[in-house]
Amino acid sequence: MSGGENVVVPSDEELAKMSTEDLARLGARLDGVELVEYGERYVPGSPADKAAERSVSKWFLLTAISAVAFIGFFIWWPHEYETVESGRQWIFALYNPLIGLFMGLTLYCFGVGVIAAAKRLTPHEVAVQQRHIGMSAEVDRRTLGAELADTGAKAGIKRRGLLKSSMGVAGLGLGVVAIVPVLGGFIKNPWAKGDESDLWVTAWRPTGDKKVRLVSIDGTPLRPQDLSAGSMETVFPGVPGGAKASDSAVMLIRLRPNDQVTPRRGQAGFEFGDYYAYSKICTHVGCPVSLYEQQTGRILCPCHQSQFNVYDGAFPVFGPATRPLPQLPIALDDEGYFIAVSDFIEPVGPGFWESGQGRTT
Amino acid sequence: MNSPANRQRRRFARRSKAMRRVSGGLALLFALITAGFLYSALAPQAGTAVAAEDDPVAIAAGQQLYNNSCITCHGANLQGVQGRGPSLIGVGQAATYFQVSTGRMPAADNGAQMPRKEPFFNEEETNQLSAFVQTFGGGPQVPSGSLRNDAEIARGAELYRLNCASCHNFTGKGGALSQGKYAPALDEATDSQIYAAMLSGPENMPKFGDGQLTPDDKKAIISYVQNAKATVDPGGYGLGGFGPVSEGLFAFLVGMGLIVGVTLWMGARA
DSSP states (O other), rough: OOOOOOOOOOOHHHHHHHHHHHHHHHHHHTTOOHHHHOOSSOOOTTTHHHHHHHHHHHHHHHHHHHHHHHHHHHHSSSSSSOOTSSSSSHHHHTHHHHHHEEEHHHHHHHHHHHHHHHHHHEEEEEEEEOOOSSOOOHHHHHHHHHHHHHHHHHHTTTHHHHHHHHOOOOHHHHHHHHHHHHHHTTTTOOOTTTGGGGOOOOSSOOBTBBBBBEEEESBBBOGGGGSSEEEEEEEEEEEEEEEGOOOOOEEEEEEEOOOOOOOOOTTTTTTHHHTTESSBBBBTTTOOOOOEEETTTEOOOTOOOEEEEETTTTEEEEEEOSOOOOOEEEEEEESEEEESSSSSSOSSSSSOOOTTTOOOO | OOOOHHHHHHHHHHHHHHHHHHHHHHHHHHHHHHHHHHHHHHHHOOOOHHHTTOOOHHHHHHHHHHHHTTTHOOTTTTTOBBBBBBBOTTTTTHHHHHHHEEEEEEOOOOOOSOOOOOSSSHHHHHHHHHHHHHHTOOOOOOOOOOOOOOGGHHHHHHHHHHTTTHHHHHHHOOOOOOTTTTTOTTTTOOHHHHHHHHHHHHSSSSSTTTTTOOOOHHHHHHHHHHHHSSSSSSSOOOOGGGGGGHHHIIIIIIIIHHHHHHHHHHHOOO
């Protein structure tokens, strides 16, 4: 029902003699489209024709100008950072908006130009196409369905069990091939190193007799007189790469002298005077918990609002975290600098299946 | 031998002896005075800042202000009043300057946190109060002179991100704490107020003493904060300074909205 059934197809000789317009009309007619009106939008060379051309070309010229402007701004506008004091920061700040503006203008003008060309330059035509309503005719649907079913029946798919199961296995294999490269990177054996697993050990663990110092971000070891009462400093293990060890960041907190502290059971003496060292990794999902409130003694995690009470063994008092922040046992070395007496006695960060069971030895 | 000439000579000798005594005395006096002037001219000046703090007139004026506005909650001897206000002994000039110059003190009421408001005391009165509180047990003081360290602004930014950004946000816009408390935005904070806050740790902010952040570190942090506040927003508006979340939402809603709107308009015109 696509129309054009009653169109007489010209012979090859006739086709060779036909003009481009006649061929175009024939093609439309073969597709069931009757061109009622068809021709140039304006008389060629008339003022209206020239005006239409100009109005379309205007957009393409604007496209070219904005493209050149974009390149010019990209190359010559000052893109080096300027300080506030220089007074020229606004010039630097305009770099991105300017190149964005002109790239956008380039694309916009080109798009408008294409639309304008379609509206004002393409031939004027009124076309009529016969369309059927609803689904295809009964005969079309039945014959097409039968073609497909008959191919399957003749190939004998229904009775060939081996073929069906081998195709199923092939599909499964293809799926696995697609998933493995993505999933493979995530699968690791956390217990490959046994009791030395990264889940148990942090960079605070002493190597032999050498205990690890508590150092600030620039590597300076800390002494008790460095912090005022009611202060907190993020410290790192004083070993190579210690500041980058993602499980070893520790909050060294100096409480005020009259603060009453209840240590966790079995962890009395982990502190040094008013100094308490807690893991900075939240026991919920591992965000850095560094919002220390020095008067209420609470440590707030910014991700999910878990709160830990420093006065009560850093137990959680609010939010989704369920375990207290692990406490690092600290002392002073011979030179008076803070050291970690041992590693954490429990795993830091979010819980895992075996986290409550401790090491096997 | 008692000739007039001889007498004359004797008298002259006697006179010259007296003159020598007098001239010696004068020379000694002159030397002493010169030494005194030289000493006062060359000896180092005993810090004018300290002299101002010890200025009894300022301290007396500060005591008068204290008795009028602070004594109800902080007590007659700055020992604090149970349930009203903490002891101010040893908090020093830095804490007093921060609380009074930001208008937090005197407080209007006792809430979760004292909000910043229009200061009640002017600069001179604030200094008088600070001088008075400083006499009770001393305490940290904001140094005079420039509090900027523009040469190390990048390190200041690093220190800010490590020590301050978790509560005050990385562009100084502040953020929430527990139970209605909050870390305030740093928009209005001056150099000396930021310095005083780091030294004194107001309310729930931890202290950052000079052993933890040296004066140079503190000045670098102040340089970063003030620079971040003065930085020009490329789009003309900072969208709260929260970075990709608010900016992405804006770009998505406004950008997508524009595209959908233009598409609908083009469809309606076709």
